[in-house]
Amino acid sequence: MSMPGRSAPAIVLAALVLAAGVVRAKTVALQVAVTSNEAARRVDVSIGGSPFTSYVWPERLRKPVLYPLHSASGTLITRGWPLDPRPGERTDHPHQVGLWFVYGDVDGVDFWNNSEALTPEEQAKMGTIVHRRIVDARGGADSGTLTVDMDWIGPGNVTFLHERATFTFRGDATSRTVDRTATLTAADRPVVFNDNKEGLFGMRVARQLEQPSTTPDTFTDASGRATTVKVLDNTGITGSYTSSEGKTGDAVWGTRGKWTMLTGQIGTEALTLAIFDHPKNFAFPTHWHARGYGLFAANPVGQKALSEGKEPPLEMKLEPGASVTFRYRLVILNGKATPDRIEREYAVFTAGKDPQ
Numbered sequence: 001m002s003m004p005g006r007s008a009p010a011i012v013l014a015a016l017v018l019a020a021g022v023v024r025a026k027t028v029a030l031q032v033a034v035t036s037n038e039a040a041r042r043v044d045v046s047i048g049g050s051p052f053t054s055y056v057w058p059e060r061l062r063k064p065v066l067y068p069l070h071s072a073s074g075t076l077i078t079r080g081w082p083l084d085p086r087p088g089e090r091t092d093h094p095h096q097v098g099l100w101f102v103y104g105d106v107d108g109v110d111f112w113n114n115s116e117a118l119t120p121e122e123q124a125k126m127g128t129i130v131h132r133r134i135v136d137a138r139g140g141a142d143s144g145t146l147t148v149d150m151d152w153i154g155p156g157n158v159t160f161l162h163e164r165a166t167f168t169f170r171g172d173a174t175s176r177t178v179d180r181t182a183t184l185t186a187a188d189r190p191v192v193f194n195d196n197k198e199g200l201f202g203m204r205v206a207r208q209l210e211q212p213s214t215t216p217d218t219f220t221d222a223s224g225r226a227t228t229v230k231v232l233d234n235t236g237i238t239g240s241y242t243s244s245e246g247k248t249g250d251a252v253w254g255t256r257g258k259w260t261m262l263t264g265q266i267g268t269e270a271l272t273l274a275i276f277d278h279p280k281n282f283a284f285p286t287h288w289h290a291r292g293y294g295l296f297a298a299n300p301v302g303q304k305a306l307s308e309g310k311e312p313p314l315e316m317k318l319e320p321g322a323s324v325t326f327r328y329r330l331v332i333l334n335g336k337a338t339p340d341r342i343e344r345e346y347a348v349f350t351a352g353k354d355p356q
Contacts, residue, residue: 027172029354032144034137034169043137043146047171050074053178055146056098056166057131058083061122062114063149064131067098068169069203071332072174075266077203077273082117089207092227096204096295099330101165101182101303102129104198104221109154112198113221127160128153130164135164143240143354144169146220150186158185158310159316170355174334177355183325185319193316197289197305201328202297205273207232209264211249211292229293239264241290242339244346254306258285258347262296263336273339276349278327282316298328331355 003253030048037044057064059306060083068078080086082094095115104112111127119124135147145168153163161184168179182202193199197223212234218226242248243257252260262273275298277286287306289297299306303314318324329349331342348355 016127021228027174029142030173031139031141032169032171033139034144034146035139036134036137038134040156041131043134045144045146045167045169046290047072047144047176048173051172052169052176053099055148060115062095062118062126063100063102063111063129064148065098065100066178067329068269069178069332070176071188071271072120072171072176072334073269074270075271076208077206077266077271077332079206086207087234090210090229090232090293092205092229092293093295099178099203101180101201101326103196103200104334105192105194105196106152106176106193107154109160110198111152111223112196113225116228125155127155129163136309141344142170148161158190160191161186172338175334175355178330179327180330181325181327183323184318184325186320188320190320191318193301195302195304195313195315197299197302199289199299199301200297201326202289202295202299203273203275203330204263205239205296208236208266209262209271209273210237210294211239211241211252211271214239214294219295235337236265239292239294240287241296244285244287244339246339251346252290254287254289254308256285256287259342260288260290260296260298261337261339261342263334269334270336272331272333272342274331274333274337276329276331276346278329279327279350281328282324283314300326 033046035044041057045052053066053069081089094117102111109127114126130151132149137146147166150163154160164183166181170177216230218228238351241252243252245257263272283300286298286300289299289301303311
């Protein structure tokens with residue numbers, strides 16, 4: 001018997017909807033505000049009226065960073081220490097703050113490990129990335145952009161590189177994204193990025209997103225300084241890495257992949273963070289400097305160091321005035337995403353489209 005007022009196709013469609021259980025509504029991009037406060041050495045970014053992140057260059061840091069970073073629901077997903085310590089956090093690697101772009105061996109100079117924790121004599125041998133100016137800062141109905149100029153300064157106040165970085169910020173009810181396009185230009189001398197494990201685009205995540213650890217470990221930086229990472233209480237520690245090549249957990253470290261995601265939970269909120277490498281980047285696909293203690297970084301140049309000698313050493317050389325551009329995306333999703341979901345997000349990124 002037919003149902004009055006409804007066609008057979010409509011009935012079939014309704015049955016399919018009921019079987020699916022949920023129909024996902026099209027996401028709606030939120031308004032992005034980008035507000036400069038140079039006197040306070042920061043640019044604040046809000047999405048849909050809620051804080052997302054800030055570009056900051058406080059005197060106590062040796063590089064500008066995005067800090068802190070929030071999920072769409074407002075949860076802090078970056079470590080607070082040393083700027084804003086939170087209970088239960090690790091207090092290792094004081095140079096790992098927020099989201100950054102920096103490298104461990106540029107003509108033999110370490111830009112990665114510089115921090116106020118070093119002695120003045122040690123700092124004098126390190127590299128510093130200095131914010132120079134805000135080129136452009138603007139919000140918008142569905143995205144916001146920030147373009148800044150920086151200089152990479154080596155010992156003796158010698159300029160190695162000029163950097164122009166453009167950040168694009170987007171978000172909706174369940175996601176946040178940051179795109180960073182960084183163009184490095186050699187100053188008046190050749191510059192070589194030597195094979196080194198410590199680079200390039202990375203972040204330090206909140207304690208809850210670390211992988212559970214059962215033994216202490218000691219990590220040595222490029223200059224031979226050792227840092228011991230202790231075993232802490234693993235209650236509520238839920239992080240787990242998965243790469244585009246199917247590697248999981250600690251097995252991700254040092255392997256190549258076009259993307260890696262980190263899933264975990266903070267309180268009752270499940271979260272997924274993913275970093276995307278771009279096919280146009282140097283030495284694509286990148287190696288992953290992804291550590292269980294919360295360091296999550298993509299490093300295209302550390303080929304020998306991150307393959308533990310299985311691949312030959314690699315270097316990236318720029319002649320005076322020559323440039324190289326890197327493109328990365330960080331995605332922060334509410335919920336535990338599947339690799340298939342991240343693969344779809346990655347396809348959007350490489351197609352040059354806005355996040356869906």
